[in-house]
Amino acid sequence: MDWLAEFPSLGKRDLRDLKKGIDGSFREWSRSNGDAIEAFFDPLYFFLVWLEKLLIATPWPIILIIVAGLAYLGSRSWKLALGSVVSFMLIGYFGMWKDMMATISLISVSTLICIAVGIPIGILMSRYDRVQSAITPILDLMQTIPIFVYLLPVVMLLGIGRVPGLIAVCVYAIPPIIRLTNLGIRLVDKEILEAADAFGSSYRQKLFSVQIPLALPNIFAGVNQTIMMALAMVVIASMIGVKGLGMPVLQAVQNQYLTLGLMNGLAIVALAIIFDRVSQRYGQRLQAHRYGKEHE
Amino acid sequence: MSKTKLKIENLYKIFGPRGKSFIDPVKNGMSKQELLDNHSHVLGLNNINLDIPEQRIQVIMGLSGSGKSTLIRHINRLIEPTAGAITVDDEDILSMSQLQLREFRRKKTSMVFQKFALLPHKTVAQNVAYGLTIQGEQESIAKEKSHKWIESVGLSGFEERYPAQLSGGMQQRVGLARALATDAPILLMDEAFSALDPLIRTDMQNILLELQKDLHKTIIFITHDLDEALRIGDNIAILRDGKIIQKGDPQQIIMKPADDYISDFIKDINRGKVIEVKSIMQKGSSKGTSLDSSCSLEDALKVLNNEKNNECSVVDDNGKRIGKVTLDAAIGALFREKASRNKEKYK
Structure with missing residues (x-):
């Protein structure tokens, strides 16, 4: 009755050969194609480096003015704009200005990529049920698979540095914007769509003049979530060599530097709160028409 | 009697994945209940034949579930029929390609909805101009036309408001103006005034009748309200369980109700x-x-x-x-x- 006590499994040697085989062929493949793939991501790398250098080279008062301006434009709240400026000044005062600029450039680029890739995918999902049922499990996988598991092949392919970090952040942060774009479009009132059809709208006209505008609050909630998740990845991205506020946190963990960890951790939190509040307020203002408030 | 604008012949609609396969049993007398109980398909429309005269108001009346909203949606093919024929000006609607259908919807028909179905993110003026905008009409012309229709439904001064800032009656005026703005000869009104309270409803009926004196559109008007039907209808068709049980002008319906169902229906009128x-x-x-x-x-x-x-x-x-x-x-x-x-x- 031995076969009952032990689960029938592949022999140890077979298993080792299987793993070795796959590892070997992937390594081979990544060696032969690594350069090409790296070249493919080159523009991204240059853009990232350019933005980071630009942010660091820009005199700090100008950055503060831009921050205040964006925060006010997004939220229409002086309090929030003032709070953002004070937070930035505190972070800079404690010597984290450069790291913060690096983190902001990473978050901005990855959010832009997520929006550019995620919204079209979300639109496709909302149009075709088949696409939805094919992509939903992939999103589930992306959100639940341990991050290190997909960091591994990325690092094997691209080495360590900014670009693999960026890819890792995007993989982790893109699901909410895809999901909420799809959901937002699917939730648009059927009667309004019927009216658009009855007046002879084409699919494109319906998409751009009815579905997307009415889905915007949801799409924007997706953008907000994407930014938050990208920020959450900052520390993990630093493990594969991404500069920014995450790096000192990692050092602090490794060396038990309590203050260093706390300061950089709090700086990340401050950034997260600013991004979250500003983008949320902006999203709320997009729905003003629903409650009959005055519109700009 | 004016000429027939719209002809509906032997129209059937059976809702369900295998609707087509039940056409013959239904033609041979399978009842709505039997179809539902034994085959889980819903008989929406059962052998509809209706000639709708040009420039008149054709009312289609029935209680909820009688298929009246289904019927009106067949005219611009928001719902595809299971069997039958629909012709407008001797043109077969059902054989149109998607592109022809879009053109037909833009130029020949327009629609007013029970729950208004306005675009909440657009202003009154933009809503009224919607049909013109998607036809690619020049902005200045669209603006001018929409302004004219906003005025004719009595909403001047509200052009820059959003639908949520208006009362129900005003919203439906926007809906009416939007439908009129495309100058389509056929106006489909799906319980257009049913969601409004009685006084506003009478108001809207007056506006419609007043406009119709100049416009002479072919109007198909769906309602469940007999008083409304008698008031505005040149012709009335009464629908029950997806079947037309009587058609005629209001006088015929009252003086010679076709069956007990209709006599019961009209018993409370003045x-x-x-x-x-x-x-x-x-x-x-x-x-x-x-x-x-x-x-x-x-x-x-x-x-x-x-x-x-x-x-x-x-x-x-x-x-x-x-x-x-x-x-x-x-x-x-x-x-x-x-x-x-x-x-x-x-x-």
């Missing part, structure tokens, strides 16, 4: 107001006062009562004598027939 003299007219002539053939019973009774021998002559629109009417006949018409009392033959 007959004195609705029935016109021409419906109770007899042959012959009378020396009494002349009454217009479309004069209501209520008004006629007063005149008849004052006549010496309780008789009046009836004249048509051109003043020509066409018959006579007596007090007895007028009083008789006020009483509804008792046929449906206590018996529920239908069901």
Whole structure:
């Protein structure tokens, strides 16, 4: 009755050969194609480096003015704009200005990529049920698979540095914007769509003049979530060599530097709160028409 | 009788994944209930035949679930029929390609919805111009036209408001203006006034009738409200369980209800107001006062009562004598027939 006590499994040697085989062929493949793939991501790398250098080279008062301006434009709240400026000044005062600029450039680029890739995918999902049922499990996988598991092949392919970090952040942060774009479009009132059809709208006209505008609050909630998740990845991205506020946190963990960890951790939190509040307020203002408030 | 604008022939709609395969059983007499119980398909429309005359208001009336909203959505193919034919100006709607259909919807039909279905993120002016915008109309022309229609429904000054800032009645005026702005000859109105309260509803009916005097559109008007149907309909078709059980002008429906279902339906209306003299007219002539053939019973009774021998002559629109009417006949018409009392033959 031995076969009952032990689960029938592949022999140890077979298993080792299987793993070795796959590892070997992937390594081979990544060696032969690594350069090409790296070249493919080159523009991204240059853009990232350019933005980071630009942010660091820009005199700090100008950055503060831009921050205040964006925060006010997004939220229409002086309090929030003032709070953002004070937070930035505190972070800079404690010597984290450069790291913060690096983190902001990473978050901005990855959010832009997520929006550019995620919204079209979300639109496709909302149009075709088949696409939805094919992509939903992939999103589930992306959100639940341990991050290190997909960091591994990325690092094997691209080495360590900014670009693999960026890819890792995007993989982790893109699901909410895809999901909420799809959901937002699917939730648009059927009667309004019927009216658009009855007046002879084409699919494109319906998409751009009815579905997307009415889905915007949801799409924007997706953008907000994407930014938050990208920020959450900052520390993990630093493990594969991404500069920014995450790096000192990692050092602090490794060396038990309590203050260093706390300061950089709090700086990340401050950034997260600013991004979250500003983008949320902006999203709320997009729905003003629903409650009959005055519109700009 | 004006010419037929829209012709619906042998139209069937069976909801469900295998609708087509139940056409023959339904034609051979399978009932709605049987189809639902044994095959889980819903019989939406059952052999609809209707000729809709040009430039008139055709009312389609029925209670909820009778298929009236399904029927109106077949005219612009928001719902595809399972079998049958629909022609507009002798053009077959059902054989149109998607592109032709879009063109048809833009140029030939427009629609007003029960729940308004306005675009909440666009202003009143933008909503009214919507049909023109998607046709690629120049902005200045679209603006001008929409302004004109906003004015004609009495909403001047509200151009830059958003739908959520307006009351229900005002929102439906926007809906009406939006539908009129494309100058489409066929206007589909799906319970357009049902969501409004009674006073506003009467207002909207007046606006519609007033506009119709100049516009002469072919209007298909869906309602569940008999008073509304009698008030605005040139012709009425009554729908029940997806079948037309009577069609005719309002006078025919009241004077000769096709079955007990309809007599029950009309039992609560004010007959004195609705029935016109021409419906109770007899042959012959009378020396009494002349009454217009479309004069209501209520008004006629007063005149008849004052006549010496309780008789009046009836004249048509051109003043020509066409018959006579007596007090007895007028009083008789006020009483509804008792046929449906206590018996529920239908069901």
